[in-house]
Amino acid sequence: MRPGTERRSPVMADVAKAAGVSHQTVSRVLNDHPNVRAETRTRVLEAIDLLGYRRNLVARALVTRHSRTLGVVGFNTTLYGPASTVDGIEQAARAAGYFVSFVSLRSIDTAGMRDAIEYLADQGVDGIVVVAPQRSAARAFDSLPQGIPAVAVEGLPVGEVSVVSVDQVDGARLATEHLLNLGHQTVWHVSGPSGWLEAEGRIEGWRTALETAGRPTPEPLTGDWSPRSGYVAGRRLAAMADEVTAVFVANDQMALGVLRALTEQGVKVPEQISIVGFDDIPEAEFFSPPLTTIRQDFGAVGRGSIDVLLRQIGTGEARLRERLVVPAEFVARASTSAL
Amino acid sequence: MRPGTERRSPVMADVAKAAGVSHQTVSRVLNDHPNVRAETRTRVLEAIDLLGYRRNLVARALVTRHSRTLGVVGFNTTLYGPASTVDGIEQAARAAGYFVSFVSLRSIDTAGMRDAIEYLADQGVDGIVVVAPQRSAARAFDSLPQGIPAVAVEGLPVGEVSVVSVDQVDGARLATEHLLNLGHQTVWHVSGPSGWLEAEGRIEGWRTALETAGRPTPEPLTGDWSPRSGYVAGRRLAAMADEVTAVFVANDQMALGVLRALTEQGVKVPEQISIVGFDDIPEAEFFSPPLTTIRQDFGAVGRGSIDVLLRQIGTGEARLRERLVVPAEFVARASTSAL
DNA sequence: GCGGTTAGTGTTATCGCTAACATTTTCACT
DNA sequence: AGTGAAAATGTTAGCGATAACACTAACCGC
Numbered sequence: 001m002r003p004g005t006e007r008r009s010p011v012m013a014d015v016a017k018a019a020g021v022s023h024q025t026v027s028r029v030l031n032d033h034p035n036v037r038a039e040t041r042t043r044v045l046e047a048i049d050l051l052g053y054r055r056n057l058v059a060r061a062l063v064t065r066h067s068r069t070l071g072v073v074g075f076n077t078t079l080y081g082p083a084s085t086v087d088g089i090e091q092a093a094r095a096a097g098y099f100v101s102f103v104s105l106r107s108i109d110t111a112g113m114r115d116a117i118e119y120l121a122d123q124g125v126d127g128i129v130v131v132a133p134q135r136s137a138a139r140a141f142d143s144l145p146q147g148i149p150a151v152a153v154e155g156l157p158v159g160e161v162s163v164v165s166v167d168q169v170d171g172a173r174l175a176t177e178h179l180l181n182l183g184h185q186t187v188w189h190v191s192g193p194s195g196w197l198e199a200e201g202r203i204e205g206w207r208t209a210l211e212t213a214g215r216p217t218p219e220p221l222t223g224d225w226s227p228r229s230g231y232v233a234g235r236r237l238a239a240m241a242d243e244v245t246a247v248f249v250a251n252d253q254m255a256l257g258v259l260r261a262l263t264e265q266g267v268k269v270p271e272q273i274s275i276v277g278f279d280d281i282p283e284a285e286f287f288s289p290p291l292t293t294i295r296q297d298f299g300a301v302g303r304g305s306i307d308v309l310l311r312q313i314g315t316g317e318a319r320l321r322e323r324l325v326v327p328a329e330f331v332a333r334a335s336t337s338a339l
Numbered sequence: 340m341r342p343g344t345e346r347r348s349p350v351m352a353d354v355a356k357a358a359g360v361s362h363q364t365v366s367r368v369l370n371d372h373p374n375v376r377a378e379t380r381t382r383v384l385e386a387i388d389l390l391g392y393r394r395n396l397v398a399r400a401l402v403t404r405h406s407r408t409l410g411v412v413g414f415n416t417t418l419y420g421p422a423s424t425v426d427g428i429e430q431a432a433r434a435a436g437y438f439v440s441f442v443s444l445r446s447i448d449t450a451g452m453r454d455a456i457e458y459l460a461d462q463g464v465d466g467i468v469v470v471a472p473q474r475s476a477a478r479a480f481d482s483l484p485q486g487i488p489a490v491a492v493e494g495l496p497v498g499e500v501s502v503v504s505v506d507q508v509d510g511a512r513l514a515t516e517h518l519l520n521l522g523h524q525t526v527w528h529v530s531g532p533s534g535w536l537e538a539e540g541r542i543e544g545w546r547t548a549l550e551t552a553g554r555p556t557p558e559p560l561t562g563d564w565s566p567r568s569g570y571v572a573g574r575r576l577a578a579m580a581d582e583v584t585a586v587f588v589a590n591d592q593m594a595l596g597v598l599r600a601l602t603e604q605g606v607k608v609p610e611q612i613s614i615v616g617f618d619d620i621p622e623a624e625f626f627s628p629p630l631t632t633i634r635q636d637f638g639a640v641g642r643g644s645i646d647v648l649l650r651q652i653g654t655g656e657a658r659l660r661e662r663l664v665v666p667a668e669f670v671a672r673a674s675t676s677a678l
Numbered sequence: 679g680c681g682g683t684t685a686g687t688g689t690t691a692t693c694g695c696t697a698a699c700a701t702t703t704t705c706a707c708t
Numbered sequence: 709a710g711t712g713a714a715a716a717t718g719t720t721a722g723c724g725a726t727a728a729c730a731c732t733a734a735c736c737g738c
Contacts, residue, residue, distance in 0.1 A: 011724055022688045027726060035686055058400045058463045059724035063693045067397065069440070069462070077429075083422045090416075090443045099462055101408070102441040104429045123408070123438055124397040227625040253622060260625040283592060286566040286599040288627050350694055361718050366696060374716055398694035402723045 010051040019047035030055055061124055069099040070309065071120030071128040073113065075137075077104045079225065080281045081251070081296065085131050085153060088302020096310055101125055108132055113140035121148050127309045129153060133197045149312035151322075153305050154198060162312065162322040164305040168198050171294040171328030172205025175248045175276040178292070178330060180213050182274065183339040184246035189220040190233040190258060192250040202250045202278060223254045230257025237273070238265035244273055245339055252277040252284045255291055259335070263288070274336035289334040300326045349390040358386035369394055400463055408438040409648065410459030410467040412452065414476075416443045418564065419620045420590070420635070424470050424492060427641020435649055440464055447471055452479035460487050466648045468492060472536045488651035490661075492644050493537060501651065501661040503644040507537050510633040510667030511544025514587045514615040517631070517669060519552050521613065522678040523585035528559040529572040529597060531589040541589045541617060562593045569596025576612070577604035583612055584678055591616040591623045591632055598626055598674070613675035629672040639665045 016023040021044060028036050029044040036044075047053075061067040070093050074086050090100050101123060103116040113132060117140060120128055126149070130137065133154035141150065141161045151162040179187045189206050192199025203220060210217045221236060223229030230249060237244050238261055249255040255277035262269055269275055269289055277284060280295035304324045312320050355362040360383060367375050368383040375383075386392075400406040409432050413425050429439050440462060442455040452471060456479060459467055465488070469476065472493035480489065480500045490501040518526045528545050531538030542559060549556045560575060562568030569588060576583050577600055588594040594616035601608055608614055608628055616623060619634035643663045651659050 013724085023724090024689080024726080025687060028687090031726085035684090037686065040686080054457070054461055056401075056463070056724050057461050058397055058406065059693090060726075061397045061693095062395075062401055062695085062724080063726045065693080078419065078422045078426050080417065080419075083417045087417050087443060090441065091445070094442070099458070100441050102429065102439050103433070104426060106430070118393070119438070122393055122396050124395070227622050231625055256622055256625050260627060260629075263627050283566050283595055283622060286570055286595050288599060288602050290599075352694085362694090363696080363719080364717060367717085370696085374714090376716065379716080395694050398723090399696075400723095401694080401725085402696045404723080 010053045012053075012055065015044065015047045015051055015053045018051060019044045066126045067099075067124045068097060069101050069123070069125050070306075071117075071123070071125035072100055072102050073105065073116045073120070073128065073130045073132060074102065075105045075108050075132055075134075079253075081279055081298070082131060084298035085301055088299045089129055089131070089153070089305055090302070091299070092303040092306035096306060098126070098306075098310075105132075108134045108137050110136055110139045113137050117141075117150075127151075127313050129305050129309060130155065135195045135197060135200075149309055151305050151309045151312070153301060156197060157323055160321060162308045162320050162324075164301055164308060164324040164326070165197075166296045166301060166326045167328050168201030169205035169208070171278060171296070172202040172248065173209045174205075174328065174330045175278065175294050176206045176209035177213075178332075179246040179248065179274055179276060179336060180209070180215070182246070182336060184274065185339075186210060186215045186218060186246070188218050188237065188244050188247045190230060190237075190247060190249040190254055191220045191222050192254075193222065193224045199250055202248075206248055223250070223257075225251055225253060227253045227257040227260075230254030231261045232257070234258035234261025235265070238262050238267050241265070241267050241272060246274045246276075246336075248276045248278075250278055252279045252281045252291060252293055255293070255335075256283075256287060259287055259289075259291075270335050270337035276336060280331050284331075285333065287335070292333045292336045293331050295329040295331050297326055297329070349392045351392075351394065353390055354383065354386045354392045357390060358383045405465045406438075406463045407436060408440050408462070408464050409645070410456075410462070410464035411439055411441050412444065412455045412459070412467065412469045412471060413441065414444045414447050414471055414473075418592075420618055420637070421470060423637035424640055427638045428468055428470070428492070428644055429641070430638070431642040431645035435645060437465070437645075437649075444471075447473045447476050449475060449478045452476050456489075466490075466652050468644050468648060469494065474534045474536060474539075488648055488656075490644050490648045490651070492640060495536060496662055499660060501647050501659050501663075503640055503647060503663040503665070504536075505635045505640060505665045506667050507540030508544035508547070510617060510635070511541040511587065512548045513544075513667060513669045514617065514633050515545045515548035516552075517671075518585040518587065518613055518615060518675065519548070519554065521585070521675060523613065524678075525549060525554045525557060525585070527557050527576065527583050527586045529569060529576075529586060529588040529593055530559045530561050531593075532561065532563045538589055541587075545587055562589070562596075564590055564592060566592045566596040566599075569593030570600045571596070573597035573600025574604070577601050577606050580604070580606045580611060585613045585615075585675075587615045587617075589617055591618045591620045591630060594630055594632070594674075595622075595626055598628075598630075602627070609674050609676035615675060619670050623670075624672065626674070628674045631672045631675045632670050634668040634670050636665055636668070 012023045012026050015026045076082050093100050128150040131153040138156040154165045155163050157163045176187050221233040277291045277293035280293045284291040308322050351362045351365050354365045415421050432439050467489040470492040477495040493504045494502050496502045515526050560572040616630045616632035619632045623630040647661050
């Protein structure tokens with residue numbers, strides 16, 4: 001490239017020259033330093049405007065040692081739940097004046113998770129949010145590079161890290177008790193895959209509610225969160241339609257599969273079998289029948305996790321070990337009825 | 340903090356000292372420079388390992404003037420389509436060795452879009468992908484800071500920017516012709532909101548298919564992509580059930596709402612009315628009845644957009660004005676039948 | 679009117695790395 | 709052994725910002 005052909009973007013020194021001050025004064029104006037005369041400030045501001053100057057955040061990050069960027073590690077982010085969580089995090093971070101750098105994992109294993117975290121740490125993020133509701137992800141925090149503030153969303157409340165999560169156990173209890181209150185003798189369960197903390201929490205809440213009421217606890221059917229796995233479970237439930245009257249399904253997508261299987265087999269919902277889901281995805285209200293479910297407030301989880309993280313960054317305490325639990329909410333619709 | 344209390348992380352000079360070489364040699368090892376003796380290389384690598392050194396990417400970005408980070412601007416990323424597109428982009432970027440910095444917009448307007456783009460440009464991203472399928476977003480590219488490579492996904496093929504998109508028009512044609520081939524006299528349409536390019540493309544494909552076949556074109560009903568808006572449209576269609584026999588709905592979520600409304604009103608699908616959706620969300624197969632729809636290959640869109648973007652970055656041509664169109668695919672299920 | 683504060687500004691050093699150039703070592707070939 | 713090119717390594721100078729400190733001018737009180 002010939003000189004002059006490509007005009008590189010102006011730097012602070014260019015602004016300084018144009019305004020007739022030193023670059024440090026430009027820096028002071030940009031950082032709202034008090035000791036700048038009003039007249040000087042406007043002169044600098046005019047020069048900035050004139051040249052179209054934008055400050056180089058990379059250079060700034062090098063010397064200040066913070067980037068105003070947060071790292072987020074996610075998993076399966078095309079699903080409604082994870083997508084909403086990440087969205088909530090992103091919104092909250094931006095509201096707090098932070099950028100978000102994002103890594104989405106294909107599979108969760110300790111190695112992949114550690115890579116992702118190092119990846120972000122290398123990039124100079126000020127803190128990390130890990131959305132990884134799997135048991136195997138927990139250990140990834142052990143290798144966190146020297147004291148980067150971090151918070152786990154839907155993670156294991158173990159070790160050195162703060163955790164923000166929805167009260168899965170209580171949500172499952174609400175679902176189960178709702179069905180028991182309708183007069184069902186017991187409640188079957190289609191669970192999420194093993195190793196997932198949310199799946200485990202929902203199993204625990206369901207089991208506890210049954211045991212508290214002194215009811216028998218059927219063996220749970222296990223799905224993988226997908227509608228198809230719900231469909232498979234639904235076929236098995238349909239085959240037992242004479243003894244099954246109520247089912248708590250660990251998420252709405254699987255509940256859709258269950259619904260489909262029951263419909264196909266001529267089992268009426270809710271007349272013969274009542275169904276409760278979990279998540280309250282936007283579609284749930286328009287299932288046939290509209291799905292009774294448990295709502296998770298993903299926005300609150302996102303805001304909460306950023307709150308905790310920024311507090312850690314602010315205090316310099318990398319590991320605050322806070323616990324924030326967001327309540328789950330029962331949503332009544334038409335997929336459940338009295339026995 | 341007392342000295343020694345907080346040991347700051349090692350820098351290149353520390354590694355150099357430990358290995359008995361200059362920092363430049365360490366840099367060469369890290370960057371796979373050819374002119375390093377094998378024995379020296381292993382000595383440096385050992386020192387790196389010993390000290391747990393990780394290079395500072397911020398300092399590196401300052402001098403190299405590129406960050407190996409791509410910016411992504413998204414919108415409504417809790418919906419399946421946008422979420423899948425962003426996911427595809429993220430995967431493709433990471434496969435190419437790039438980080439992804441992400442901004443999700445609440446609403447699309449030129450100003451907000453421009454802010455987001457400047458936000459990313461300031462951060463030093465090497466290129467930008469904008470997923471903004473709205474007409475109003477197109478102008479945001481006009482103000483792109485001096486020649487940052489950019490590509491629009493599902494954007495308007497106008498102006499200076501490359502565009503990658505699914506062939507919406509052809510997808511809609513496929514849906515409409517399928518229904519016509521089944522013997523339906525005409526096909527109604529529940530469209531997406533105005534201002535959305537995808538909505539417009541699908542209307543165009545539908546309208547063209549009808550006109551080509553010499554059929555009357557009913558006035559489209561307009562939704563906002565949500566199941567609820569589909570439900571509202573479905574109520575109106577149910578009221579006209581004697582003249583409506585086939586409906587092409589612009590996305591699967593609205594199709595679910597339509598299905599729900601028709602079911603509620605006792606209109607049988609597909610016996611009385613055939614329905615075709617768009618997107619092929621994972622749930623579509625388990626609707627009642629399973630939804631015939633048009634599949635979009637979001638992974639291909641993501642990969643394609645990163646391909647184009649990296650090519651622009653590689654050649655230094657900020658604006659290549661490429662056009663990449665990903666075909667749509669027809670998926671037959673049970674929500675359509677012959678008249 | 680002079681020491682002492684305080685606002686306002688400039689100068690220099692530095693963050694941790696790579697680029698460019700300088701220097702030394704190695705080694706093939708006469 | 710001597711030469712010259714190539715390979716391997718070192719030294720210096722930035723990248724573009726902020727931090728730390730130095731300096732000047734204005735103003736205070738006695």
